[in-house]
Amino acid sequence: MKNEILNGQEIFQLFKSGVEEIERNKDLLNKINVFPVADGDTGSNLLYTLKSALSFSNDSDSAIETLKSISEQAITFARGNSGIIFSEFIHGLSFYNGSEQLNVIDFIELVHQSSTRLYEVVKNPIEGTILTVIRKWSIYLKSINVISFNDLFELSLPIIKQGVDETEKELKDLQKYKVPDSGAMGFYLFIEGFSKYINGETGRVTNDWKQFETLEIVEDFIDEKYRYCTQFYIKDIHVDLSQLINVLEKYGDSIAYSGDEKYLNIHLHTDEPWKVSNLFYNAGIIVNSKVDDMAIQNKHREKKQKIGILTDSIADIGQELIDQYDIGVISMNLMVNQNVFLDKKTIQIEDFLEYVKVGHEFPTSSQPNDQQIQYELGHYLDYYDQLLVITVSSHLSGTYQGFAKYLEKHPELKNRIVLIDSYLNSGGQGLFVKKVAQLIQGEESIDNVLMKIINLRSRIKIYVALNDFENLSRSGRVNKKVATIAHKLNMKAILSLDQDGKGKAYGFSLSSKHVEKKILSEIDTALKHGNIDEYVLFYTNESKDFEKFKNKVQERIKKEPIYCVPISSATALHVGRDSLAIAFVGEV
Numbered sequence: 001m002k003n004e005i006l007n008g009q010e011i012f013q014l015f016k017s018g019v020e021e022i023e024r025n026k027d028l029l030n031k032i033n034v035f036p037v038a039d040g041d042t043g044s045n046l047l048y049t050l051k052s053a054l055s056f057s058n059d060s061d062s063a064i065e066t067l068k069s070i071s072e073q074a075i076t077f078a079r080g081n082s083g084i085i086f087s088e089f090i091h092g093l094s095f096y097n098g099s100e101q102l103n104v105i106d107f108i109e110l111v112h113q114s115s116t117r118l119y120e121v122v123k124n125p126i127e128g129t130i131l132t133v134i135r136k137w138s139i140y141l142k143s144i145n146v147i148s149f150n151d152l153f154e155l156s157l158p159i160i161k162q163g164v165d166e167t168e169k170e171l172k173d174l175q176k177y178k179v180p181d182s183g184a185m186g187f188y189l190f191i192e193g194f195s196k197y198i199n200g201e202t203g204r205v206t207n208d209w210k211q212f213e214t215l216e217i218v219e220d221f222i223d224e225k226y227r228y229c230t231q232f233y234i235k236d237i238h239v240d241l242s243q244l245i246n247v248l249e250k251y252g253d254s255i256a257y258s259g260d261e262k263y264l265n266i267h268l269h270t271d272e273p274w275k276v277s278n279l280f281y282n283a284g285i286i287v288n289s290k291v292d293d294m295a296i297q298n299k300h301r302e303k304k305q306k307i308g309i310l311t312d313s314i315a316d317i318g319q320e321l322i323d324q325y326d327i328g329v330i331s332m333n334l335m336v337n338q339n340v341f342l343d344k345k346t347i348q349i350e351d352f353l354e355y356v357k358v359g360h361e362f363p364t365s366s367q368p369n370d371q372q373i374q375y376e377l378g379h380y381l382d383y384y385d386q387l388l389v390i391t392v393s394s395h396l397s398g399t400y401q402g403f404a405k406y407l408e409k410h411p412e413l414k415n416r417i418v419l420i421d422s423y424l425n426s427g428g429q430g431l432f433v434k435k436v437a438q439l440i441q442g443e444e445s446i447d448n449v450l451m452k453i454i455n456l457r458s459r460i461k462i463y464v465a466l467n468d469f470e471n472l473s474r475s476g477r478v479n480k481k482v483a484t485i486a487h488k489l490n491m492k493a494i495l496s497l498d499q500d501g502k503g504k505a506y507g508f509s510l511s512s513k514h515v516e517k518k519i520l521s522e523i524d525t526a527l528k529h530g531n532i533d534e535y536v537l538f539y540t541n542e543s544k545d546f547e548k549f550k551n552k553v554q555e556r557i558k559k560e561p562i563y564c565v566p567i568s569s570a571t572a573l574h575v576g577r578d579s580l581a582i583a584f585v586g587e588v
Contacts, residue, residue, distance in 0.1 A: 002148035005101040008066030012059035018193030033182040039297040042182040045080030052077035063102040082183035088258035123255035128170030130183035133163035153195035226269040229292040237284035277346035291345040300383035308384035313343040314392040317430035318563030325437035332570040352569040393501030423501030427583030428462035464495040464581040471576035535584035
């Protein structure tokens with residue numbers, strides 16, 4: 001029996017079958033991903049986009065309602081350049097306003113409209129990509145006379161396959177490796193899933209590109225123009241959308257978007273995601289965002305190590321070390337006037353402190369949510385056999401508990417992920433992560449690493465010179481009444497951690513110099529008991545006071561810090577301006 005019309009339930013199953021084909025071929029799509037950059041994540045991004053969209057969609061009997069529901073969720077969850085294009089293709093299908101059931105003629109018209117719109121929402125569209133394949137397919141569909149979806153897919157699927165194969169000859173980047181466009185192949189697999197459902201063949205495994213399964217691509221990232229693949233999901237845009245898109249060209253390329261002024265998901269490659277987020281902050285409300293480091297992703301494709309590391313953004317660690325050891329960082333969320341920023345990725349501390357100063361509402365922070373955890377773990381587990389997740393002290397944040405609960409819900413990850421509570425924060429956590437990374441790079445097994453770090457935590461000390469109690473009062477981290485009095489008296493203090501990773505304050509004084517002397521005294525005491533192996537310095541805003549402090553520390557320890565970095569904005573939320581700090585590792 002041939003299907004001449006589809007209701008909402010059948011359309012949902014159509015999409016589900018398409019997603020299953022992409023899931024089956026995810027690794028292959030990642031492997032051949034070389035355009036626009038060789039970051040090896042097309043399959044992962046498409047699977048995340050479509051699987052998440054279906055998970056949160058409503059499969060109504062109505063074709064109209066089902067298409068609208070899937071479209072809304074696809075825009076929300078779109079990831080990567082191909083994910084944006086897929087979501088906008090689906091968005092085009094959602095403009096259907098016919099009967100409660102979808103027929104072939106209306107479907108062909110919707111595909112044609114979607115194809116046309118894709119060339120409008122992709123800035124500087126390039127032929128030889130998924131765009132070309134969808135355009136050729138839509139033209140072919142207009143030329144045939146069929147009344148059943150069975151015939152439509154049977155006749156047109158070879159046209160899509162041919163279009164995918166032709167991309168290799170149409171684009172120089174693909175000619176170099178003799179591979180077709182990854183996004184285009186993903187689209188073919190998606191529509192092949194449609195065809196399998198219509199013909200009752202779901203579950204039948206096909207292998208149209210077997211020749212690429214053994215392909216190994218290692219692309220040097222040095223020639224790439226921009227480092228970060230970014231996306232922003234924004235609502236209630238109150239500026240002209242076309243002008244906003246044009247302004248984005250100042251910051252990067254590979255610009256594509258899905259949605260409209262009400263809800264917009266926009267993708268671009270840039271070196272300055274924090275400047276882009278500031279632009280969007282002034283144009284609407286940032287609901288969520290993602291920033292992928294394509295240089296790190298490219299390194300992961302080489303799979304130099306069996307064990308990877310993921311830490312959170314409260315760990316203050318230098319970018320050079322992150323690059324050297326391929327350390328993954330999952331951001332804390334920072335809420336500023338209803339906008340959600342990613343700590344260290346879509347907001348820099350200077351901007352954050354300014355938002356704190358002038359904002360009507362005091363910002364708040366939150367741990368990564370399940371969707372963010374799923375996305376980050378999914379990427380790293382694609383390239384590492386096992387993963388060490390090292391979090392800020394569980395007494396200071398719910399991040400450790402958040403990962404623990406996620407892993408409880410996913411027992412299949414038990415043997416691949418080891419969750420470690422650092423009992424530290426800031427520069428101390430950064431030093432801990434660096435030491436663990438060195439052990440891993442020395443090809444230590446996870447068991448050996450865990451044995452060697454048993455005493456490491458207790459050897460790491462951290463001291464923060466708190467210049468003002470205002471932020472501690474406003475954030476609620478200490479008794480508000482006490483903090484308010486301390487703020488009015490212009491009190492200073494030292495913040496540190498005990499052996500259980502709990503925060504403590506001591507050394508109260510009316511003088512910043514007196515607090516600094518007490519920290520230097522702590523350093524002197526540590527030196528009397530043995531050498532300081534390594535140390536780092538960090539601050540909320542670099543100043544002359546910090547430079548003086550740095551010089552005094554160097555005079556005592558007789559060596560330079562391994563790095564000096566700004567404090568995480570998630571930490572600065574509590575310690576405020578003009579804070580400076582040291583963390584060090586004492587020798588055994």
